[in-house]
Amino acid sequence: MARPASEEKRTAIMNATIGLVAAAGTGTSTAKIAKKAGVAEGTVFTYFSTKEALLSALLLELEGELADILLKDPLPGDEGREDMQHFWNRLIDWGVTNPTKWRTLKRLKISSQVPDSIRTQGERRFDEAAVVLARALARQAGEDANIRYAGIIMNAIAEATFDAIADNPNQRETLKLRGFAVFWGGMAGLSQEGSLTL
Secondary structure (H helix, E strand, C coil): CCCCCCHHHHHHHHHHHHHHHHHHCCCCCHHHHHHHHCCCHHHHHHHCCCHHHHHHHHHHHHHHHHHHHHCCCCCCCCCCHHHHHHHHHHHHHHHHHCHHHHHHHHHHHHCCCCCHHHHHHHHHCCHHHHHHHHHHHHHHHCCCCCHHHHHHHHHHHHHHHHHHHHHCHHHHHHHHHHHHHHHHHHHHHHHHHCCCCC
């Protein structure tokens, strides 16, 4: 007779995976994950049929957590800079508070051990946020601005902002404002260069 699932053990396995993937990548073994979680290796497969299933579940959980944070509070409602800054502030606050989760999420998004279908499913969790981003971007850079490219730029500037805040934690709010100013100003530059498709 199979033992009943324990939410505490599942959480321990997920948390162990977050730490190890952030530090060493998705090649980390299930034996190491089990050891860090304080369970037998076979227990990992009680909760996840394969390592791929574990990594897939983790990506979806982290994507869901971040999407929920971005949409947690009501938007200012200007459909432009203020709405976009709301999202930016939530992104930076989450990344600064959860640097290990951020690194893990980045690694999972490019891992060959996570199926494309799971990555697509994770991206769908941001559909509502993408609508807000597209609307704000259109007001700043024009209707032809490429939202995917804007997202890549936003993530890159967010990374730089995380690093700057880690070095100067007492400057968190100032650096958050400066990072957004760089991003928002850069989006205006897209309209000056004309349409770009990726």
